Amino acid sequence: MSSIRDVARAAGVSTATVSHVINNTRFVSEEVRARVLAAVERCGYYPNAHARSLASGRSHTLGLVISDIANPFFPELVKSIEDAAFEHGYDVVLSNTNYDPERTSRYVRRLIERKVAGVALMTSELDSALISEMARREVAVVFLDLGRPGPHMSNLCVDYEAGIEEAIRHLVGLGHRRIAFVGGPAHLRSAAKRSEAFRETVARLLPREPPRIFRGDFKLEGGREAARAWLAADERPTAVVAANDMMALGLVGELRAAGLEIPRDVSVVGFDDIAFASLVEPRLTTVCLPRQELGRHAVGALLATIAHPEQQGVEIKIPTYLVARGSTAPARGA
């Protein structure tokens, strides 16, 4: 395949000039520029990205590390990140960790070897050794719900509290008092934050009510289990908030299978607002965690620290808000 040298020879100029024409990195006279471009065309020349990155030290690649692309939360996030990256001329290397810390660190290592300009770490399978390794290499990093920002490192901080408070106020407004929560796996930071937000808000808004919490797994089955626990309870809650939509859907399915009607018998609120939340019957009332915004800010933060490495990383608050649909209704007898 033809290299920059071939093009230079064909155009009768030096490789430096060809480089400048291609990258617009210095003024080149109209005449020479035209000759070079013609030669590029004639040779079918494609610059070699590896040679380019090696020489310039820059790579125009971002790493995107997520836990599981098959989890309906992620595709839209990936899409928005990919979109923003494409717009700015960056390619995205996708790393799917399958929730495996070992695999995560192998991936991060590879991304470093690749000299990616930045990494979006949208997962929590991270140990601190890995993080300090990235710090040492001065890779731009953006985390999701993890630690404080630092040099080269920004953090997206989802405002779980706001959405959950909105959800609870919504239910209280509908006359609900006995409100339960289906939490996620304890080792996931985002699950812990959601649970904490629920606990705190109920304590504040309904001080006489005890916290009613079911332990879940962020999957359909966790919701089903919670439904069975609900059915077995002495004093059944009249409303349930699930820490994510998958569990909310599992819950709804199992309750209906038991002959109950949603929202007549129980009101259900989910979290995330995955695509299918609005497609099932009844359409799920849920707290939206805006993925496009997440993605846009993630790329924005990366590009900012790539452009100004000396500046401190930032903390970006991502709002969440309630989307009221058909799975919530006034409490019976209220």
Add this chain to the structure above:
Amino acid sequence: MSSIRDVARAAGVSTATVSHVINNTRFVSEEVRARVLAAVERCGYYPNAHARSLASGRSHTLGLVISDIANPFFPELVKSIEDAAFEHGYDVVLSNTNYDPERTSRYVRRLIERKVAGVALMTSELDSALISEMARREVAVVFLDLGRPGPHMSNLCVDYEAGIEEAIRHLVGLGHRRIAFVGGPAHLRSAAKRSEAFRETVARLLPREPPRIFRGDFKLEGGREAARAWLAADERPTAVVAANDMMALGLVGELRAAGLEIPRDVSVVGFDDIAFASLVEPRLTTVCLPRQELGRHAVGALLATIAHPEQQGVEIKIPTYLVARGSTAPARGA
């Protein structure tokens, strides 16, 4: 950051020896090897992937081009490709075309510049110029449902006929005779193939029945529209096969909204078997297009032509099969 030269100096050997130790590409005495590894550790050395690819001409990267990661068909495909690639030490650059041919060709160009070892083109926004460009560059390519295999190019050919025939036989077995089809956008190759398979199979199995075909868009709305068309029909079909699950779900939703019961009043069969097909009520009977298999074979074909570029690409048939669930039942009065 430390380079191979620093490591060599630290270990008191040449760079070649370091390289050989790291890549296991030639015998190195135990003593020297240990010294090198210690130096690698001490320097915190990470090989530079660009320098490596430039020197060796190999890149250990695959490009994955898909239409829309937010379309529920793709995440599982991406996941299986990513899995297989990871296992073989390859990274995946994700290219989401948003069904835009212009964007597709820019992406493919970038992948070529990156000197990716292979590209999986799981989309149909491709013009022949692009394909011949890839052929000229001798990139390994695997297509989905596109053209014949050739040098460096393999093709995954989904056996739509088998699954659709199975679906129709299933319905006929349940006593259905008036069976309709909701097709996809005419410009998509895979949509055309599904429609053709339906038409052909009905003509063969139910020669007296006219083909009943609704035009759809592969999205929920297309299914809803088909439902309205169904409601308006003189002689309503007793069963509907949709070209994909999204339309099947839209159809079911709209029919139920109109007061009909599925499968009592109409049997519905989808296609693809996306995750939500088995999560909705009634659980959707559908033709499964096995994504894991697709992904595994895609990577397999790429690695094979990377390893043996002189061999002709292959054509791989991907089976499809019916998964009978709750959305189909005996025809009324049958």
Add this chain to the structure above:
DNA sequence: GAACTGATTTTCATCGATTCACGATTCACG
């Protein structure tokens, strides 16, 4: 002790760009 062997290791050209320091032209202006 010279010549030969086999086992290891080193030297150095190379991959294909970028970019710096410098050289050649051109131009404005007093």
Add this chain to the structure above:
DNA sequence: CGTGAATCGTGAATCGATGAAAATCAGTTC
């Protein structure tokens, strides 16, 4: 018409690895 500055190009070092060919060395053999 000479001069300094601005403009436009070039040559060559450089990035960090790989890998073919040459070099080194210890141990045999004659």
